Amino acid sequence: MHDEVFGLFEAMSAIEMMDPKMDAGMMCNQIKRKVMTLEKSVEAGTVKIKDLSAEEQIGITDATLACMVTWLEGHSLAQTVFTNLYLHNPYIIEDRCTKAISMCFLKIVDLIRDRINRANVFEEEDFQPMTYGFKMCGDVTDVRVMGMMKEVEDEYNRVLKNTRVKSGEERDAATEKKHELAVAVHTRIRFYRLFLSMLISFTKDKCEGVPQAQKILEQLTELVPIMKKTEPLGIQPEQREVTKNDYPTIMGFEPIINQRLLPPTFPRYTVIKSRSEALSYLEQLADKLKVVCALPSVSSLHSILEIFLDFSKSAPCVLSRSLLQLTFLPPSRKIFGTITVVDAIKDTIRNFIAPPSLIAKSLLYNNPQAKEYVDGFLSHAVRPICTIYQITGHNRARQRDKWAHLMEDMASLQDEADKVDAYLHNILMKTDPSRQHLACFGTWVLYHTLQVMIHYTLSGFELELYATYEYHYVFWYLHELLYAWLASTLTRASSFLSEHEALTEQQTKGRSNKKNKKKKKPKPNGKELLLTQGAQQLCGGYYKALVGFRLDGKMKQPSFEFDSEEVRYTHRFSPFGNVITPPMVQYTQFCEMSDLNRYEFPLSAAEMYSMAYKCFYQAKAIYESISNPSEEVQNLIKIAKTNFVVMKLLMGGHKKDSQSPPEFEFNHSKVFPVIKI
Numbered sequence: 102m103h104d105e106v107f108g109l110f111e112a113m114s115a116i117e118m119m120d121p122k123m124d125a126g127m128m129c130n131q132i133k134r135k136v137m138t139l140e141k142s143v144e145a146g147t148v149k150i151k152d153l154s155a156e157e158q159i160g161i162t163d164a165t166l167a168c169m170v171t172w173l174e175g176h177s178l179a180q181t182v183f184t185n186l187y188l189h190n191p192y193i194i195e196d197r198c199t200k201a202i203s204m205c206f207l208k209i210v211d212l213i214r215d216r217i218n219r220a221n222v223f224e225e226e227d228f229q230p231m232t233y234g235f236k237m238c239g240d241v242t243d244v245r246v247m248g249m250m251k252e253v254e255d256e257y258n259r260v261l262k263n264t265r266v267k268s269g270e271e272r273d274a275a276t277e278k279k280h281e282l283a284v285a286v287h288t289r290i291r292f293y294r295l296f297l298s299m300l301i302s303f304t305k306d307k308c309e310g311v312p313q314a315q316k317i318l319e320q321l322t323e324l325v326p327i328m329k330k331t332e333p334l335g336i337q338p339e340q341r342e343v344t345k346n347d348y349p350t351i352m353g354f355e356p357i358i359n360q361r362l363l364p365p366t367f368p369r370y371t372v373i374k375s376r377s378e379a380l381s382y383l384e385q386l387a388d389k390l391k392v393v394c395a396l397p398s399v400s401s402l403h404s405i406l407e408i409f410l411d412f413s414k415s416a417p418c419v420l421s422r423s424l425l426q427l428t429f430l431p432p433s434r435k436i437f438g439t440i441t442v443v444d445a446i447k448d449t450i451r452n453f454i455a456p457p458s459l460i461a462k463s464l465l466y467n468n469p470q471a472k473e474y475v476d477g478f479l480s481h482a483v484r485p486i487c488t489i490y491q492i493t494g495h496n497r498a499r500q501r502d503k504w505a506h507l508m509e510d511m512a513s514l515q516d517e518a519d520k521v522d523a524y525l526h527n528i529l530m531k532t533d534p535s536r537q538h539l540a541c542f543g544t545w546v547l548y549h550t551l552q553v554m555i556h557y558t559l560s561g562f563e564l565e566l567y568a569t570y571e572y573h574y575v576f577w578y579l580h581e582l583l584y585a586w587l588a589s590t591l592t593r594a595s596s597f598l599s600e601h602e603a604l605t606e607q608q609t610k611g612r613s614n615k616k617n618k619k620k621k622k623p624k625p626n627g628k629e630l631l632l633t634q635g636a637q638q639l640c641g642g643y644y645k646a647l648v649g650f651r652l653d654g655k656m657k658q659p660s661f662e663f664d665s666e667e668v669r670y671t672h673r674f675s676p677f678g679n680v681i682t683p684p685m686v687q688y689t690q691f692c693e694m695s696d697l698n699r700y701e702f703p704l705s706a707a708e709m710y711s712m713a714y715k716c717f718y719q720a721k722a723i724y725e726s727i728s729n730p731s732e733e734v735q736n737l738i739k740i741a742k743t744n745f746v747v748m749k750l751l752m753g754g755h756k757k758d759s760q761s762p763p764e765f766e767f768n769h770s771k772v773f774p775v776i777k778i
Contacts (some may be wrong), residue, residue: 102132116288125698136357136381139186140193148186148353151195155282158198159349160335161187161329167379171371173418175215177229178727179359182210182372185352187535197256198290202247202718203291204238208246212419213236219432220423222494227419233362238669241617242299250294257287261473268277285331292324299390303424307438308397311428315394320388325384332376348373382418393428397437402449402486405429409493410556426494430487436691443476444481453548453626454594455601456541457533458525462608464532471525478542485510488548498564504557506677511550512680518542536604547682551587552678556648561673563771569762573647574670578686579693581755584637592631628727635723640775642716642744647710648697649751656762674693710751717745736769743775751778 150158165185172181187194193201217223218230238246264280266273297315302310320353338349348356374382391414399405412425422521432437437446447459457463458475464469485507492503519540528539558579561567567575658666667688677685688693697704721741724734750756756778765774 104302107219115678115714122422132766136727137190138358140357142353143193150193150199151320153196155279155286155488156334156336157329158202158335159282159289159353160184160283160337161199161353162286162293163332163335163376163379164351164373165202166383167374169210169213169378170379172210172425173228173376173382173420173759174374175228175419175763176371177231177363179231179233179362180356181373183233183235183359184350184356184373185356186355186499189235192714197249198253201246201253202290203294204246207236207238208243209293209297211239212297216300216303216427217419217423220426220494222422222426222491223419224447224496224499227496228641233359243297247294247298247681250290254287254290256296257283257290263288280535281331282334285334288324288327288331292321292328295321295324303428305395306433308428311394311397316388318394322384322387325380325387328567329377329380332380335376344703347393357557366477372579386418386421389415389417390424390442395420396428398426399451400479402436402445402447403453406490406493408492410623413493413497413500419496420488420538424603426491429490433588444486446479446482446486447535450542450545453545454541454597456525456597457529457536457538458541460601462605463536465525465529465538466691470529471528474524475634477516478634481517482514482546485514486549489553497521497560501560501564504553504560506678507553508557509680510549511553515543515546515550515681518546522620525548533719534696540593541597542588544597548587548594550680550682551590552581554680555579555583555587557676561771562767567673569765570656571652571673572765573644574691574695576644576647576667577691578674580640580644581694582683582686584633584640587629588633588637588773591626591633595626595630632725635720635741636773638720638723639741642713642720642741642748643773643776644711645709646696646744646748646751649713650763652706652709653757655761669728687697707752707754712750714745714748714752717741717748721745733770737773740769740775747778 137145137147139148143150153161165182165188166182168185172178182188185203187199188207191200192205194200208386214232215229217228218658252728260283261280264276264283266277266280295317299314299321301312302317304310336351338351340349350356378647389412394410396405396408399408409425409429413422417425423492428437430436435441450456451459458465458471460466461607488503488510489506492500492507495503522539522543525541526593529536558575559577651658661668670688670691673683693699718741724730724738724741727734728739759778764777766777767774769775
């Protein structure tokens, strides 16, 4: 028997409460030892709250950091940070150093949780914000906690001075050991204090705290190697068996103290990171946050987006992703807390395509009706454009779905842009027939739409969603449509800019003409156009090589039983149906456009390899023409070089009789593989 609202899905996700295999709360009953709270542990004498040795303080501090890093990796606070009993009630701790560190750590956790919640670029697998009712020292101010940390830091500073060996004195082993331990504790106190200070700096309005955060990050980077070196000095867990429900820890930690707080769910085993792994994680975090600190010096929205995309590719943690988002667009919804998004978009469009309606000397600029239409369009552009930046903050796996959903918003913005362009063009024709406004805003929206479509398609390679027999139509779509449209969009934007500059030069002729000649501007969108053309040639090379492999019998199509190539093709590109420009190429159109029988003489595999060779060669030449190439561009040059050598071998009949399929190796790039035969 079952209720009508209790269907299969509910049955599959239901658990049997009180069953040890299904209910996480029942784990406590399977542990032989008595699980005690902080207060009971102090009474029983298993946990010290005063006169802690330096080794104990080092061990507790490092183990707590390891718990924090495990929490940032997506586990719950109850099973990570709050397995540290000292954090349950730091007020009863008598040891000044442990008390200050515990309070400071609670403040750090609270600030991290606040920043990640505000940025809202996490999924359930990235981060769990629940606090399970634990207090975060809210009744003690940040200033007081910083003061407490400074006091114990000064205390250890005095110990350092007293134990430092003066020149000419003999080294006493006991004093030297005491000095080494004092250095280790002092470094950790300083690290915690600076880490809290850095997080507070990131909360300040208008990015005022960013320069300070940058200085602190340099100091933190210097402290981590010392912490790594002194990590073995801390107390270590006893050597005993690790079970699914329990693991050995040090004094003050209890793995299953909070098991009863968890909702009745399937038991989830939490593996706490090792101390050395946690310190390496914090080192990487500091490097990522240096990128965040450099962000406010970038003015162009397009350049910021490039930074966001590169940052996302480096697989940053949820905290660095969140701080990047909040630095760029804090809760005030102003870029860097000072520039309105509308103004930033206006500047970006002006620099991208220079539409007459945004140029101060144009007759359209002061036309009240034109101004109303432009302002309306810009305010509607805010949400989808901000969403592009926000999507880059999510984890790589979730981005694909979000790119697909965004296409609907981009399509409606495109439609509005075309209407506004047409309206402004009509007004312009009456006042200044020599200029036009057609496709100005439309080109800028199309540029972003194509970027979204390309990110969506390429993410399929990164997530390994495509089977090798699907590669040919994915690369065909990128080569023939997406990159081709993007290249023509960038070219159109550049020609609009050139026209505007020529017109400006004409108007300013006779006025400081010599000065104008000196300021030779680089070609607008030049580097991006080269990158687009290079990617287009690479995709063309892959497509032609894959067709050659099929003609040679090296790549066989599977015998589809429940689906077909058409079903898979339609499924892969279905989100593109929401976009008006470029129109989606249906499967029948793809078959017609890629049919080799349309040529007068049917093409052979060798001819396809020859065409692929030319594409890879052109891609190499394009990438090599880019000045100051990034590591990514250098990798693409290697890929293009290797692939055109492979195509040359195949043209010469290398392994012609072999039927073994080619291999696609994604070591240098997650998107563009090296072909191996």
